[in-house]
Each structure stands twice: as C-alpha cells, then as structure tokens.
Amino acid sequence: MDNFNQIALIFILAVPLFTGGALIFFPRNKIGAIRTFALAGSLLTFLLSFYVFVMYDYHEGGYQFVGSIIWLMDPLNIQFSFGIDGISAPMILLTGIVMLAGTMMSWNIEYRSKDFFVLFMFLVAGVLGTFSVTDIFFLFFFYELAVLPMFPLIAVWGSTTDFGSFLRTKEYSAMKLTLYLVAGSVLVWIGIIALFIETTNAGAGTFSIETLSQMSEDGVFSRKFQLIFFPFFMIGFGVLAGLWPFHTWSPDGHVAAPTAVSMIHAGVLMKLGAYGIIRIGMTVLPEGASGWMPLLIGLGTVNVLYGAISAMGQRDLKYVIGYSSVSHMGLVLMGLATLNPIGVTGAVLQMFSHGIMTALFFAVVGMIYERTHTRDITILGGIAHRMPFTVILFAVAGLTSLGLPGLSGFIAEILIFVGVFKTSIFLAILAVVGAAITAVYVLRLLGKAFFGPMDSKWETLTDGGPRELITNGLLAGIIFFVGLWPMPLLRVINSGVAELLARYPI
Amino acid sequence: MITLVHFQIVSAALFSIGLYGVMARRSAILILMSIELMLNAVNINLVAVASFLDPDRFAGIIITIFVITVAAAEVGLALAIVLRLFRNRATINVDNMDLMKW
C-alpha cells in the first residue's frame, strides 16, 4: 500500500487526463459510451481523492504522498514534485466531489458531448494538478491548464443572458473571464520569476515551494522584497478568487457557463485563487503577507457587503448566486487575512463549504433552467408545486449560504467571524451584517421564485429524476455532515493551518 | 579632370531623380523604372569608388554585377506581378492597390 501512496497523486492527475485523452478517440455519435466512460473516469478520480483525503495523516501533518521527477536540470531546476498538506487535501476532495457531481449533471448534454467531456476532464485535471503539485512552475502550469478550457466550454456550451435592456452574450463572458484570469496570471508569473531571481541571487534558484519556504525562513527574502512582491500574488490570485474590484468576470462567467462548468468554476476554480494566496503568498512571503493583510481584509469586507447587496438587486437566478459567490469569497479572503489560526481555518473550511454549496446551487438552477428555460425570478413563481425536491435542495443551499447552524456554512462563517474579531471588531460586524443581507436575498428568492401560488404555465413541469436528485442529495448530505460534525475535516485543516501559521507572530 | 566627386554628383542626382519618381509617380511601371534609376545610381557610385580608391581590387565592381543581376530578377518578378494586376483590375495605378490596407 505504501507503494501506492507514492503514486496516488499521479494517479489522481492521470485519470482525468487519460479519460479526456481517450475520449478524443471515441466516435462522435456514441454518446452513451462517451458519457459512461466520462462517468467512470470521474468516479475513479473521486474515489482516489477520497482515498488520499482519508489516508492523509493529520497527526503527522506536512506534505504527504510526496514524489518528485526532475523535469529541467540546472539552472532552472524545475521538478515535477507533488504532495498534499492539510490545506490541499480538503481541496482535492472537494474537486473530486464537484467533478463527479458535475459529470452527473452534464448527462443531458447532446450537443458535441464528446468535446464537452474532453475539455471538462482537462479542466478538472488542471484544477487537481494545481492543488497537488509543490513546485511553483507546475502550479502555474496547471493553473493555466485549468483556465484555458473555460473559454471554449463557456463560449460553445454556455447560455446568453438577455433581458432586453441587459444583454450579455456567452462569447463576451467567456472572453472576459479568460482575459481576466490571464491578466491575473501575468501578475503571478512576474511574482514567480521574481522569486526565482531572488533565490538565484542567493545561490540556488528554485521553484520548489518547500525549498522556497525554507529559504524564506532563513531570511533570503528581504522585508522590502516581500512587501513589493506579495501584492503580485495577492492581486494575481485574487482576481481568480473574485477579489473586489476585479470580480466582474465571475458573475458573468458563472451565468454564461453550462451547469457543470458553473459548478466547477464557482465551486473549485475560484478556490484556486485563495489557495494560491495561501500556498505561495502566505507560505513564502510571510512579512509581505503581514504587511498587506489590512488591505486584503478591507477588500474582503467590501466583497462581502458589495456582493450581498448586488445579489439582492438581481433578476436572474444565476446572477444572484454569482454575486453571492463574490460575497462568500470575500469571507474567505477576510479569514485568510486574519492570519490567526481560527480565521484561516475558517477560511479554508469556507472554501470547502462554499464549493459544495455553490455546486449544489448551480446544479439545482441547471435543473430548473433545463425544465423552464428561464432563470428570471419574476417569471418563475410557485414552481415548488411541481418540483418540491428541487426546491428543497435549493433551500438547503440557500440556508447554507445564509449561515444556518447545522449546515456547513455556519461553522465556517462563525470561525471566520471569530478570527476577524481578533483583528478588527468593526470589520467583523460588517461581515456579520453581510451574512444577514444574505438572509434577505435568499429568502426573497425562495419566496418569490419558488413558493406562492403557481403560474398555470408550469403545470407540466416535472421534478428532478433519480440521477439529479441523488447527485444533489449527496451534495446536500455533505453539507449536513460537515455542519453537524466538522471534526473530520477540521482535523486535517488544523494540521495544515498550524504549519502555515507557525512562522507568523500570534 | 574628372574626380570622384563628379561621379558622386551624377550618382546622387540620378538617385534623387529615382527617389522623386518612386514617390511621385502613380503608375507601377514608372515606379519600377524609378527604382531602376536608383539602383543604377548606386551602381555608378560603387564602380566609381571601387576604381578610384583601389583599381587593383574590384570588389565594388563584383557587387555591381550582383546588383544588376538581382535588379533584373526583381524587375522580372515585379513586371509579372504588374501584369497579373493589370489582367485582374485593368489598371496599374498603385493608388488602387489597397486591398490589404486595414
């Protein structure tokens, strides 16, 4: 079994890549075989991700399942090294879950389904790669690999929003998303090169995160260097995390994307940004992080309030959720910026919780859209009469997002609040207010779009089938599980966060 | 006594006339002819400098032969293009040749 552990992460990466690669050679019209094969690949990936999460030894902590292959020798010294710690393990699990759910929810895609699954698999492989490598070069490589398939996925399979006065074509959204993320990664790239140059000047240029953080501990990076280059990571990755005011790609992107892509996108891809800030920014540049955190926590607060208030003013179901993602990612950023164990743990838990929750949100909205062909809140009304289970699932996601106890969002949010309280009472109060605004828009949404008397045009609606209900039911089950008994997840996160924050003064 | 300067004056005059022709003419043929003028101005210059500076070595003269060869090939190619253009558009006015402008 030990031998397997050494290559488990390679397997996790290889399975979606292989699935995607093999799907290319499938005949285009064998849709059934394509779906089955994609599902098998997703299932295997999920099981592997579950396996590494369960097998991660939180007593020991640190990077586990490590391995390394030399890719480029001196002087660049790039190694394909991988390993997961207490922060990336939950993220891998999250990706596995959302990927499986996304595949299940993409079952009905008829148009070019082969191409869809190929791109989808590459997207997931990119995400998984980013979470599991410990070399900045490859982290960046996989990060880009995750971003690029989004463009065709949105531009080809997406949907256009048209309210007459308000038009967003899917091509526009895809373009905006890609440009934004590439612009963000340019900043990150500059930062990475700066790190490399600085380490080269110190004697040994390296891309390895472990070596970098060791060197950082030895004082290779001066305070000035850290203060100059931390913002590159903060803003660069922050763009992906929906940091205000670089968030506008995210609601548009969420809305235009097809269901499964929205799920991956909001559920996992946005977490890549926060993860990047943790993995490179906070690990390697602690002094820079300490110096810039007041800004990040402030912007996070703006995210929370701005996202929540904007969500209240939306008409499109998906836009509401898109803006709520902006709001919740603000909580993640706030939690990270506290730099204390409770806040950061809360942030990582919120990343997980929000991932599952948004995936559920988008899956349910996808179900509704598939049946009603509209996402306009003012047109939907009383569909709970015909789609009770769907609406219950939506309500579960909504209640999670407003931080109802017993659901995963609450634990994460309360931890973040406690953490932020230690930093700034005023901002913490604003964050709590933001959570209350979430309650307002979620409840208005539920009341307006789902409950109340039914419009006669929805007579023929049908509730979700077993495939959809089971998938989403499982997502909801995870939300309940984490909300009631967060310890299995928190143990792992605790170990990672303790290591991360060991170098910060408390 | 004819000095190097006289050759250079002739060469410069010829070059200027050719340059003026390239810039002022609209007809592709005339532009080509002006280019030939400029090339020949260069040739005169090369030959003159070569023989005045060091008559024993004829590097400049060899280059001139190269230039003449290349110019001939170039004119051949250019005339072929002009011919095609004339076939297609019934004009050789370069003002009309702006298909790839923007």
Place this chain on the structure above:
Amino acid sequence: MGLMELAWIIPASSFFAFVGIIAFGRRIPFVSPMLSIGAIIVGCILVFVVVMGRIDADPTGIDFFSRKWFEVGGTELMLGMIIDPLSIVMLGLVCFVSLMVQVYSLSYMRHDPKLAWYYAIHALFAASMILVVLADNFLLFYVAWELVGLCSYLLIGFWWEKREPVEAAKKAFITTRIADVALLVGILLLFHEVGTFSMKETFYQAQLLGAGEVSELSSGTTMIATFLLFIGAMGKSAQIPFHVWLPDAMAGPTPVSALIHAATMVVAGVYLVARTFALFEAVPNVLLVVSIVGLVTSLLASTMALVNTDLKRILAYSTISHLGLMMLSLGAFGYTAAIFHLVAHGFSKALLFLGAGSVSHASNQTDIRKMGGFIKVMPITAITFGIGALSLGGIPIFAGFWSKDEILIAVFNHRNFLFLIGTLFVGFLSALYMARAFYLVFFGDLKNENKSVSESPILMTAPLILLAIPSLLFGFSVFGSDEGYGGIGRFIFFENAHDFHFNVLLGSISVILAVVAFGISKPLYITRKFDLNRIKKYFSGLIRICERGYYFDQVYEWFFDRIVLVSSRFIAWLDRAVVNDVGVNGPANSMGWTASKLRLHVTGKVYNYALVMVLGSMIIGSVWWIMVAG
C-alpha cells in the same frame, strides 16, 4: 447527577423523530405523528427524571455537562447542557405545550396532505427549542436559536402555496435575523474578551466585574455586549421595534401560533435575558433599557390588541404585550417574577390559541365581529378559553394573577412611580382586551350563519382541558409546602432566594382594575349599555393609529422598498454600468478606439510609405552624422 445527564436525550429524541419522519414519513401514513408525539412524550417523561435527579443534587447549584464538538487552532468548541431550575422549568413548559399542540394538531391538521412535513418541523422545532434551553455555551445557544428561527420560518410558511404565509414567514425570519446580527456580535464580543463561549466562565467573569474585582471583561464591552444580546432577545421576543413579524405570523396554522407564541420561539428572548442575567446585573444601565423597552412594548401592544378585530391578532398583540411585561420585570430585577409569568402566560396563551383554533376550525373565520354566542354550541372551548382569558386578565386565583402581582412588586421595589402606573395600566388593558375578545366570541346572540358550528372533537378539546388545569392552578406554586419546596421564589431565583410576599395595596389595586375591566366589558360590548360608537368617535384618531399598529409596518415597508431595495438595485446597476462597463469594458473599448485611429496612418499609398522610408533614413542618417561622424 447520573439522571440529569439523560437530559440530552430530550432534544435528541425529537431530532431523531425529525430525521425519521423525513426518511419514512411520506411512505407510511401515520408514522410521522406517532414518531413526533412519541419523541415528545419521551421528552416529557425525561423531564420528570431530570427533575428527580435535580432534587437529589445540590438544590442551588448549576450543573454543566460538556463534550467536545470540534476544535480549531487550539480553541475547543463544546456541546454541553446546563441544568438548573431555570432550564428545568423551561424544559417542562416546552415539552408539555409541544405535546399538547401536537396532539391537538392530530385533529386540526388531519386533512392536510403535508401532515408528515408538518410533524417533521414540529419535531425539529421542539428539539431546537429544548436545545436553546439546555445549551451551556453561547455557540450552541446561537445554533439552537437560529434553528428555532428556521423552524418558525418553515411553520409560518407551512401553507406556502399561498402568497401571504410566504411573506409572513419571510418577514419573521428576516426580522429576527436582523436582531440576530446583534446577538452574534454580542456573543463574539464576549468570546473576544473571555476567550471561551462557555456560559459558566462568562458569568463568572461578569460576577467578578460586578463585584469590582479583576475580570477579563471590561465594563464598557460588557455593557455593549449585553445590550447587543438584548437586541437579539428583542427580535425573538417581538419587542418594539422588532415586533412586526409576530402579528403576521398568524398566517401559519393556528396550533403553530400556539406553539410559537406560548412556549417556544417568543419566550426564547426572555429566556436569553434570564439566562444571561449575570451579565445584565453587572451592567445595571442596560437593565433600565430593558425595562423601558418592556414597558413601551407592553403599552403599545395592549392598545393595539384592544382595537383589533381578528381573534388571532388580538392574541398575538396580547403576547407581545405580556412579553413586554416579562422584559419589564427582568429589567426591574424581577427575575423570579419574569420566569413565573413566562410559565403562567405560556400555559394560558397556549390554551387561548388552541381555543381560538378550535373556534376558527369550527366556524372557518377569525373575525370576532362575525362571531358571538358560541358558548351555546361549544361549551368546553368556551369554558377553557374563559379560564385562559381570566388568567391572562389577572383575576385572582388564576395563574396570571399571581405572576402579575410578582411583577408589580418587582417594579414597585426597583423602578420609579411611572413604571408602576404603566404596569398597572397594562394590566387593566390586558384584562379589558381579553374580556372583549371573550365576550364578543362567546356571548351575545348566535348569528344565523354560525348555526352549524359545533364543538370540536375530543382530540382538540382534551389538550384544552389539560392546559386549563395549569392555567387555573399553577399560580399556587408561589406558596411553599413543608417538604423542602419553599415556593417558586425559593426554586427559581437569581442569587437571592425570597419567599412569597403579597403587597396588599398593590394587589388590591390590580385586582380592582382587573375586575372592573371584566365588569365593564359586558355592558360595553354585549348589552351595549354604553354607546360604544360615541367613545370610538371621541378617540377616533387614536384608534386609527392603534389599528394601523402605530405605522411600524408602513415605515418598515417604506424603508425596505424605498431605501434598501433601491440602493441594492443601485449597487447592482453600479456594478454593471460603472465597474463593468466603464471599469472593465472601458479600457478594452478605449484600446480599440485608439487602434482604430492609429491604423489610419496605413494609407495603402506606396508613395506615402516611400516618403516615410526616406524621411526615416534621413533622420537616422543625420543622427548618425551628429552622434558618430560629427
């Protein structure tokens, strides 16, 4: 000790009933009421067991039982129970009223297709309310508190097919949620200072602070935090200005109203203040605020109750008014009195609501102007309703009388004269509106359209009778007996136990007022000895204000529609038009515009290119000339 630890089963059984109903309720028809009622019966039995354990244990102490829930960054968060007289009394009330309401619902809701769902939420409601009562740390308390809010949302919005309940449910949840922001901030403030969510530790620090010793709590923070906790309590207990959700909550099924109003949701706020009384006592200024809010709430609410014509709304306003009294009593250091009144009111109000449900179930209406003479057709309901009304009106020997008396004494001892007059006036109004409702519904002539009304089935009347008994007799618990029970003042108290005492002057004034109120009601509303319309005309302006509920709803609606929604649309527009279209598309568009202008230099004219080439060479040449050659 051992017996008390069983208390965790009380919420757990109801919670598992909830899970069980969700899992099986739809398949097997009668399983859901059985599970839910069974769980609550188990709860009731266990309450007795816990009481037994409690009596065996140290009678004055507080027992805590904690288990680790999760741990983060070295901070452990616990799940635990607090067992003391306060929580036991509340447990008993919650379990008993929940049981009565659930039994009652068997008949009341039997035709409803969503019966399973109904009982599922009921079970969850009971579980979370019990958890509120038992929680020994603020985090768990907040968890349960929010769950109560959720359940009230689900129960009020039970008939979600109609627009009105959905709106009411939303209003209830959002209003309480806004108050909960304050509660959460208060809890976090305390955590920030004390370093733990544990109530035990927090109270200990508060007592140190109150005694002027070295404490982790600073007085400023404690004052703010306590005030914030009180705002949270105001939300749940429907104190002005957070009261607006409660009358609307009548849109839910009537048994739900009974449950929410009597024993569970609304008293959670009072319970919170009582539970954290150690904090409040450390900062007495907040207690003054508490008593002022309580008094104002009870005055305004009782006037609204007096002019309303909807039976359920009258009861709703009356609930608000009595919750105000409890708050007033707490604010006047009347800890025992408040809890006593809470329980007495709980029984009576549950009884009244179930009675009102019985009336409306039989006659399909809730407007008291269309009722009258129902005593002839539904005597059991009438008598039990009457007991409830008399108890709430404060007529001697009924439970409400004793508790009101305790409150009066507390107010008399600790607050000034104005408070006392206000309290007496509230007592008078309270008797008057109860008498009005009682007379208008049950006396007078039976109208023709109501001829077909008949008494409700036994499943509905039995809970009424069972609730009437404590409404009638509970008051006698003020007196001690010889066997170790020294009256309620020696059972539930904060720091100082006290015996029952009766202030003759206050007592007689309040009795006279109550009797007068009941006395004048009959000639006023039934036999019409006085010309009611003339009185109405005289006070027409005042009555209109009361009928409109002092315009709270209108102001909030205006605020929400005109300020909140408009500003949210503005922000949403800002995000689209300014941040996106200007901030994001702007650079892209300006880049495109620049390019479209710049490309004009490519004219497509050969001689232009040649000219530029020549000029360029000349410039390079002259630069070379100057820099190198010259």
